[in-house]
Amino acid sequence: MGSDYPAGTLSPLVGIQAAVTRRVAGGAVVHREEGLTVEQAIEAYTREAATALGVAGQAGVLRAGAAADLVELDRDPVPSDPRRIAEINVTGTWCEGRRTA
Numbered sequence: 001m002g003s004d005y006p007a008g009t010l011s012p013l014v015g016i017q018a019a020v021t022r023r024v025a026g027g028a029v030v031h032r033e034e035g036l037t038v039e040q041a042i043e044a045y046t047r048e049a050a051t052a053l054g055v056a057g058q059a060g061v062l063r064a065g066a067a068a069d070l071v072e073l074d075r076d077p078v079p080s081d082p083r084r085i086a087e088i089n090v091t092g093t094w095c096e097g098r099r100t101a
Contacts, residue, residue: 001044016041016077017085038078038085068097 001019003010018024019041022032036044050060059067072092077085093101 001041001049011086012045013077013088013090014086016045017082019044020082020085023083038080038082042077068094070094 001012001015003015009015016038019036020038022029022035024030046060047056048060050056050058053059055067057063057066059069062068062070071090071094074089074091077088080088092099
């Protein structure tokens, strides 16, 4: 997954919400049958993105030896209302295992 920045937002949470709900900015739902589960959308933004970049196993996963770049969220997106995933707040950011924000 990715964005069409600057035509679209850089926020992965906005992208995850759109991938799950298939709702466009104007409110219409397009190709509902192509929607992903929340878990699939998160994997697309993490593990699958790392694979596309040629760094599978080194990034996009939480395991010993991986990059440990991650965000902390104020709530779990998986059980959340899919229409409200973009409203989830990032409460912490880590790069290479160190808190940066």
